[in-house]
Amino acid sequence: MSIKTYDTIIIGAGWSGSVAAKQLTAKGHSVLVLEARDRIGGRARTYVNGNDKVDLGCSWIHGYKEGNPARGIAKELGVDAHLPKSFEGVIYGPEGPLSSEQAASLRSSLSSAQAAFKLPHPAPPSSASLASALFADSSPLFKSSATPSSDAANTNVSSTSPANPSEGAPSSKAGYDKALAEGLARTLEVPLGLKLEKASLKWAGWESTTSFAGSDAAPDGGYQDLVKKVLDSSRAEVKLSQKVTGIKQSEDGATIKVVTSQGEFEGKTIISTIPLGVLKTLPEGFFQPALPPKFTETIAGTHVGILEKLLLQYDEAWWPNASTTGSYTFLPIGPTPTENSSIEEIFNGSSLITANFNAPSLPNPSPTLLTYLSETPAKLLLVKPKEEVLKGFHQFLVKRLGVKANGGENRVVSEPKAGELTDWLKDEYSYGATTTPSIVSQGDERSPMDFKELGRPVWNGKLGFAGEHTEMEHRGSVAGAVVSGLREAERVNRLLNLLKE
Ligand SMILES: Cc1cc2nc3c(=O)[nH]c(=O)nc-3n(C[C@H](O)[C@H](O)[C@H](O)COP(=O)(O)OP(=O)(O)OC[C@H]3O[C@@H](n4cnc5c(N)ncnc54)[C@H](O)[C@@H]3O)c2cc1C
Numbered sequence: 372m373s374i375k376t377y378d379t380i381i382i383g384a385g386w387s388g389s390v391a392a393k394q395l396t397a398k399g400h401s402v403l404v405l406e407a408r409d410r411i412g413g414r415a416r417t418y419v420n421g422n423d424k425v426d427l428g429c430s431w432i433h434g435y436k437e438g439n440p441a442r443g444i445a446k447e448l449g450v451d452a453h454l455p456k457s458f459e460g461v462i463y464g465p466e467g468p469l470s471s472e473q474a475a476s477l478r479s480s481l482s483s484a485q486a487a488f489k490l491p492h493p494a495p496p497s498s499a500s501l502a503s504a505l506f507a508d509s510s511p512l513f514k515s516s517a518t519p520s521s522d523a524a525n526t527n528v529s530s531t532s533p534a535n536p537s538e539g540a541p542s543s544k545a546g547y548d549k550a551l552a553e554g555l556a557r558t559l560e561v562p563l564g565l566k567l568e569k570a571s572l573k574w575a576g577w578e579s580t581t582s583f584a585g586s587d588a589a590p591d592g593g594y595q596d597l598v599k600k601v602l603d604s605s606r607a608e609v610k611l612s613q614k615v616t617g618i619k620q621s622e623d624g625a626t627i628k629v630v631t632s633q634g635e636f637e638g639k640t641i642i643s644t645i646p647l648g649v650l651k652t653l654p655e656g657f658f659q660p661a662l663p664p665k666f667t668e669t670i671a672g673t674h675v676g677i678l679e680k681l682l683l684q685y686d687e688a689w690w691p692n693a694s695t696t697g698s699y700t701f702l703p704i705g706p707t708p709t710e711n712s713s714i715e716e717i718f719n720g721s722s723l724i725t726a727n728f729n730a731p732s733l734p735n736p737s738p739t740l741l742t743y744l745s746e747t748p749a750k751l752l753l754v755k756p757k758e759e760v761l762k763g764f765h766q767f768l769v770k771r772l773g774v775k776a777n778g779g780e781n782r783v784v785s786e787p788k789a790g791e792l793t794d795w796l797k798d799e800y801s802y803g804a805t806t807t808p809s810i811v812s813q814g815d816e817r818s819p820m821d822f823k824e825l826g827r828p829v830w831n832g833k834l835g836f837a838g839e840h841t842e843m844e845h846r847g848s849v850a851g852a853v854v855s856g857l858r859e860a861e862r863v864n865r866l867l868n869l870l871k872e
Contacts, residue, residue, distance in 0.1 A: 415595045
């Protein structure tokens with residue numbers, strides 16, 4: 372029995388696959404989308420509990436006012452996005468909340484250090500890490516300085532986005548405390564997705580000159596629903612729960628067979644949006660013929676980062692200044708945790724950013740705290756029982772936020788009514804959060820060009836690659852996924868038109 376030959380088969384129904392499907396069907400091509408999960412969205416996943424919706428994967432349209440194409444897509448589909456107002460972010464040291472002056476001084480020093488180490492010239496060796504420069508004795512991170520005005524100190528804050536802990540820092544600085552400064556610098560590991568020791572100094576800040584940044588907006592209803600709307604608005608056929616297990620080109624090169632857990636499908640062209648973390652695990656023979664050696668080397672060498680979210684929901688907001696504080700940053704009060712550390716020791720020894728969803732800057736404030744976990748705490752906590760981690764984090768918050776469990780300061784601390792801890796790291800359809808900036812390498816093997824390499828089509832252009840990992844200038848973001856989907860759809864459209872001539 373002959374099977375239908377689609378113009379294009381797209382593997383993956385995340386942002387990149389959905390955007391590509393919409394574009395290609397709009398040009399009149401027949402498209403089949405094969406998705407391994409039983410839902411659309413990929414790394415756009417929204418936690419829903421009653422009226423509360425919290426994104427557990429991507430949550431922000433970074434660079435909303437600066438040209439992120441996701442803005443136009445949301446608008447076209449009638450989805451509003453919300454730009455939260457800035458609310459004060461409070462930093463907690465070992466003795467409780469830092470004064471506005473001290474916090475501003477720390478942020479300012481970190482900001483100066485980041486500026487000093489942005490694309491250093493002359494370029495350092497590719498083996499040098501961002502940590503080696505940031506934590507050197509001469510680093511601007513450790514420079515003492517003058518006291519800023521308290522107004523300036525209060526302006527840094529944030530939203531609930533962890534994009535850059537030093538953003539908005541005032542130009543004058545005060546205070547000097549090496550441990551606190553190091554602790555704050557460690558929060559950079561949240562948006563970077565990797566330890567500062569692994570981040571390349573040579574390429575530090577390279578993307579900040581090209582990627583969308585500035586204003587952050589959150590799509591109403593959550594990101595998962597938005598991606599579903601994108602795919603629903605296409606004319607593509609969509610099949611869920613179809614894990615692709617092989618992609619094979621016919622001998623004459625005219626068609627490509629895609630084998631899944633449920634059957635076989637045929638296309639003239641293929642766009643794979645399989646995330647880099649998953650590409651790393653594919654068995655030999657998945658692609659027939661095999662990908663070029665340079666391509667497979669780049670898959671193996673390019674880094675996928677770790678970022679997890681830990682969510683606690685309460686009946687009421689018990690934490691201090693719950694209606695005026697945007698986020699709480701907890702600097703370590705214990706030694707760097709190891710595999711032998713208890714849950715309490717892991718939280719105590721980590722730099723953590725906790726977003727306060729009760730802040731009135733958000734469209735539907737709710738008594739919810741969402742914490743971003745960087746590589747070190749994430750890896751250590753993910754091997755512990757989830758319920759124990761949620762319980763331990765509640766106890767940590769009660770202790771660090773200085774509220775007595777017996778209702779001291781006239782506050783009654785309720786137990787969480789719900790919680791969630793993501794595990795993107797072990798999720799077999801992502802194996803990690805997103806790609807990271809370039810990592811250290813011995814002989815210049817790694818650079819942003821890796822992301823170009825990962826987006827190069829093979830098989831005379833008939834097998835293409837999209838996804839955040841294929842965009843040199845916007846990797847690791849929704850913008851990267853969207854731009855890559857548009858890029859591949861346009862390229863495949865041209866190819867299909869040529870094939871039809
Ligand atoms: C915790 C977290 C927070 C983030 N925060 C932000 C943020 O605020 N702003 C931002 O811009 N970005 C953020 N990101 C990054 C953003 O989510 C991703 O860059 C983007 O969603 C990636 O889209 P994609 O289409 O490239 O990949 P995906 O969304 O992962 O889509 C790929 C699809 O392929 C499917 N698949 C995998 N293997 C197979 C197979 N064998 N067969 C069939 N299907 C398969 C997967 O199930 C998935 O649906 C965040 C990511 C994480 C994890």
